Amino acid sequence: MRLTVSDFHCDALSKLQLNPKLNFASSRKLDVNLRRMKQGGVRLQCFAIYLSEKLGTSRYGYVQEQIDLFYHHIVRLGVRPIGFVEDLEELEQSQGIGGLLSIEGADGLEGNLDHVRESYERGVRILGLTWNYANWAADGILEPRNGGLTPAGRNLVKLCHELGIILDVSHLSVRGFWELQELAAAAGRPFIASHSNAFSVCDHVRNLRDDQIEALISLGGRIGLTFVPWFVKKGRNPSSEDLLPHIEHVCALGGADHIMFGSDFDGIESHLRHLRHAGDYAKFQEMLLKHYPEGLVRGWLSGHAAAFLCDWLPLRKKAL
Numbered sequence: 097m098r099l100t101v102s103d104f105h106c107d108a109l110s111k112l113q114l115n116p117k118l119n120f121a122s123s124r125k126l127d128v129n130l131r132r133m134k135q136g137g138v139r140l141q142c143f144a145i146y147l148s149e150k151l152g153t154s155r156y157g158y159v160q161e162q163i164d165l166f167y168h169h170i171v172r173l174g175v176r177p178i179g180f181v182e183d184l185e186e187l188e189q190s191q192g193i194g195g196l197l198s199i200e201g202a203d204g205l206e207g208n209l210d211h212v213r214e215s216y217e218r219g220v221r222i223l224g225l226t227w228n229y230a231n232w233a234a235d236g237i238l239e240p241r242n243g244g245l246t247p248a249g250r251n252l253v254k255l256c257h258e259l260g261i262i263l264d265v266s267h268l269s270v271r272g273f274w275e276l277q278e279l280a281a282a283a284g285r286p287f288i289a290s291h292s293n294a295f296s297v298c299d300h301v302r303n304l305r306d307d308q309i310e311a312l313i314s315l316g317g318r319i320g321l322t323f324v325p326w327f328v329k330k331g332r333n334p335s336s337e338d339l340l341p342h343i344e345h346v347c348a349l350g351g352a353d354h355i356m357f358g359s360d361f362d363g364i365e366s367h368l369r370h371l372r373h374a375g376d377y378a379k380f381q382e383m384l385l386k387h388y389p390e391g392l393v394r395g396w397l398s399g400h401a402a403a404f405l406c407d408w409l410p411l412r413k414k415a416l
């Protein structure tokens with residue numbers, strides 16, 4: 097048996113930007129490439145637009161360049177861009193592979209809401225306000241002052257809600273999280289954490305506290321448990337089984353139907369044992385099925401992600 101997989105975060109586009117000679121079809125330097133996606137049963141992958149610190153500055157031109165790379169390197173190979181609910185339905189019927197564009201950190205949008213609208217037009221459907229540090233929209237989780245959203249950041253959140261861009265709280269400061277949560281609750285729009293684990297299980301600052309996970313659940317959001325080794329377990333050489341306590345913990349908080357996965361493949365230099373690239377989702381699935389019934393595993397691997405996107409991606413019909 098092979099269940100399908102949806103993964104809500106990888107940094108393959110950032111690697112392609114730094115080295116455009118990499119071949120998305122099969123380069124072994126890419127944790128996520130087409131061959132590995134097929135091997136692991138990954139049917140839907142979110143490709144984050146993350147501007148590497150190696151680029152020096154966060155310019156909008158770099159965001160546009162990664163969108164171009166998505167179409168030229170990934171869509172060209174037959175990966176279907178997913179921007180609307182109808183695309184998901186077609187993907188389901190075609191048995192194809194889909195790709196979704198997200199932006200990790202609003203830095204490159206340069207505070208210009210026209211850039212946000214243009215990015216949406218070109219397919220971006222998920223936005224994390226920050227990476228680890230402060231930008232024009234909000235503070236990231238590593239800013240010691242723990243600032244929240246700026247006035248411009250609040251306008252950005254409102255625009256995303258209007259356009260139908262899903263907001264992502266991974267990397268956001270704690271204060272920013274709660275300010276965003278308030279705006280999201282008022283708008284009746286859930287948000288996601290695309291790649292974060294449970295702080296109660298592994299006390300890394302990038303993981304979410306119980307009250308944050310509960311707030312995300314109560315709005316109907318999703319938490320993409322992530323494979324970054326040091327967000328999974330402190331100590332040496334953690335393995336994919338060390339994710340189980342995170343799953344258990346989110347379930348105990350009432351979130352069994354809100355779990356998905358966001359690997360952070362291509363954004364990490366070291367990996368969990370038995371979970372080193374997209375192809376290893378096949379082994380990961382077997383491991384999960386040893387511990388949990390198929391219905392639960394199916395939901396975590398793809399069902400909850402798909403249901404969320406069906407509810408919150410825009411409809412193409414309506415857009416016309």
Ligand SMILES: [Zn+2]
Pocket residue numbers: 200267291360363
């Ligand atoms: Zn990240």
